[in-house]
Amino acid sequence: MTAVRPREQPPSAFGEAFLQDPELFPGRRSGETCGEREIAFELAGGAYVFSGLEPSQVDALDGRFGSRVVGPGGSRVETLVFCVEAREFRELERGRPYTFDLDYSRASVRLAGPGFMARLDWTPDLRGALWTAAPGTSFGGAFENYFRVLLAYRLLDLGGALVHSAGVRDEAGGGYLLFGPSGAGKSTFARLAREAGASVLHDDLNPLCRGKGSTALKALPLSGDIGLGPGAAPPEAPLRALCRLRKSETDSLRPLHLSEALASLLASCPFVGRDPYRADQLLQNLHSLVGGVPAYELSFARAGRSWTLLRAAEQA
Amino acid sequence: MIAPSSVLQARADVRYRVVDRRAILIRQSEAEVVVLNEVGSRMLELLQPGTPVQGVLDALATEFEVDRADLDRDVLSFLRELVETGILEEVGS
Numbered sequence: 001m002t003a004v005r006p007r008e009q010p011p012s013a014f015g016e017a018f019l020q021d022p023e024l025f026p027g028r029r030s031g032e033t034c035g036e037r038e039i040a041f042e043l044a045g046g047a048y049v050f051s052g053l054e055p056s057q058v059d060a061l062d063g064r065f066g067s068r069v070v071g072p073g074g075s076r077v078e079t080l081v082f083c084v085e086a087r088e089f090r091e092l093e094r095g096r097p098y099t100f101d102l103d104y105s106r107a108s109v110r111l112a113g114p115g116f117m118a119r120l121d122w123t124p125d126l127r128g129a130l131w132t133a134a135p136g137t138s139f140g141g142a143f144e145n146y147f148r149v150l151l152a153y154r155l156l157d158l159g160g161a162l163v164h165s166a167g168v169r170d171e172a173g174g175g176y177l178l179f180g181p182s183g184a185g186k187s188t189f190a191r192l193a194r195e196a197g198a199s200v201l202h203d204d205l206n207p208l209c210r211g212k213g214s215t216a217l218k219a220l221p222l223s224g225d226i227g228l229g230p231g232a233a234p235p236e237a238p239l240r241a242l243c244r245l246r247k248s249e250t251d252s253l254r255p256l257h258l259s260e261a262l263a264s265l266l267a268s269c270p271f272v273g274r275d276p277y278r279a280d281q282l283l284q285n286l287h288s289l290v291g292g293v294p295a296y297e298l299s300f301a302r303a304g305r306s307w308t309l310l311r312a313a314e315q316a
Numbered sequence: 317m318i319a320p321s322s323v324l325q326a327r328a329d330v331r332y333r334v335v336d337r338r339a340i341l342i343r344q345s346e347a348e349v350v351v352l353n354e355v356g357s358r359m360l361e362l363l364q365p366g367t368p369v370q371g372v373l374d375a376l377a378t379e380f381e382v383d384r385a386d387l388d389r390d391v392l393s394f395l396r397e398l399v400e401t402g403i404l405e406e407v408g409s
Contacts, residue, residue: 259338263349266342276344280331283342287335 014103015112020088025110025117029129031082040076041065044155044207044218044236047076048147050130057081060140064221077154079128079146086133089115100145104275111149116142120153148205151220152271156278160209161285164268166190167201167217167237170311175217175237177206178298179268180245189245189300193307201235205270208239208289215239215289241294241314248299251306253313261295262286318396320370320388323408324363330403332360341403350403355380359391363404369395 015022033052039061040049050061092114100113111118115138118130128150132142152162165179166186178189190203201219209216218236244256244264265286266273272282296313300306318324326332332341339357341350352360358379362372372395373388380387398404 257336257338259335259340259351262335263340263351266340266349274347276329276347279342279344279347280333283331283333283340287333 012101014101014110015117018090018092018101018112018114019117020090022112024088025112026119026129026131029080029119029121029127031084031131034081034083034132039065043151043220044160044209046154046158048150048154049076049078050081051078052081054083057139057143061143064140066221075158077126077128077150079130079150082129082131084131084133086115089133102149102271102274104277106277109149109153109271109275111146113145114138114141116146118146118149120150126153126157149271151207152269153278155207155209156272156282156285158210159285159288160207161265161269161282161289162205162207162272163265164204164270165206166193166203167206167219168193168307169199169201169217169235169237170240171197173237174240174314175201176241176243176310177208177217177239178243178245179265181267183247184245185247185300186245188247188302189298189306192300196305196307198307199235201237208286209236210289211238215293239290239293241296241310242290243296243298243310246297246299247302249301250299251301251309252299253309254297256295256297258291258295260297261290265290318369318392318399318406319409320368320373320392321409322369322395322406323366324369324395324399324404325365325407326360326363327402327405334361343402346402350401356394359394368409 015025034057035052035054037053037055037058038049038051039053039058040047100111103110107122109120116130116132118128120126120128130146132139155162163177163179165177166189168176168190178186187203190200194200201217205220207218209218216236217239242261262283266283269282272278298306298310329345330341330343332339334357337354337357339352339360359372362375373391376391377384377387399406
């Protein structure tokens with residue numbers, strides 16, 4: 001029996017670390033919007049529309065994601081953005097580990113974090129609401145935290161998955177997903193692969209998406225040590241192999257049974273992986289996405305040739 | 317105390333999926349994922365609602381060439397472990 005656990009989170013009542021009064025968390029999409037503007041962009045998972053923004057918020061998002069004209073209808077997720085008084089949020093201690101709270105229920109997910117609170121509701125389609133303090137420097141961070149969760153659930157609904165991972169693309173355009181617990185070496189491996197001639201999609205979060213007959217890795221313009229810069233056009237790559245990473249004194253590669261790969265992937269899926277109402281669906285998605293993809297455990301040394309080793313195995 | 321007369325079932329918060337004869341279990345309450353090998357996965361499949369452990373022992377004895385006493389001891393020990401780790405619960409005997 002092998003047990004895999006997702007990352008640990010400190011136990012506390014929902015929102016009490018971030019909100020002055022968690023009992024007043026909005027029960028539905030309501031309040032005063034920040035403004036009248038709207039922005040839409042397309043990423044893995046389709047079109048995302050954010051309404052109720054004021055101009056500086058639109059500019060901040062446009063710079064990072066690039067706005068697109070999204071036509072009516074089609075697959076889209078809408079979020080309303082509201083402004084609340086800054087005093088509704090707690091002042092946080094400096095050096096506090098960066099986390100935010102999630103509260104799961106059958107028809108919704110609630111979020112509370114530094115300077116924001118949000119909810120996702122399935123009514124029956126997914127839609128969101130985000131409350132932030134009056135526009136300021138905290139909006140970008142609050143937005144990105146919310147958006148990561150929204151993206152994870154949107155991908156789930158579309159048969160995909162968001163994985164805490166490094167995504168690397170070889171010279172021929174093939175994609176490799178490297179995953180593992182915190183400290184396994186995802187960023188280190190991504191750097192080594194880049195030095196060996198590969199390109200890095202992202203070293204922290206990568207979506208797995210259904211393609212036509214194959215699974216695709218898609219890059220995201222989100223914060224990370226290595227990856228796309230703001231506004232860059234997100235590339236994608238057909239998934240060639242999965243690798244569970246572990247640091248070692250030497251480089252070695254061994255095949256990984258699909259069940260082990262799925263269990264480790266599930267534990268590497270943030271937000272949805274801990275959702276008791278949807279983790280089962282996520283496992284189904286992962287099985288469908290990676291069932292036919294070669295999986296390995298890659299032990300790699302800091303100054304080793306792990307990328308070359310992985311490529312050689314795939315080309316054999 | 318898990319015995320051949322015990323009746324066990326997966327706890328309500330456990331979901332599982334068999335992939336290539338191994339079971340991937342999700343303990344939703346703990347956000348934990350457990351993988352059982354082929355034998356463990358087969359045991360889980362044999363634990364039909366209301367079936368005592370004796371039924372699992374008898375079925376496995378026909379499927380594996382192993383000393384019966386060793387099989388009973390090892391299976392009971394493993395089932396005990398699954399109960400202690402919150403994957404199975406005893407619902408009767």
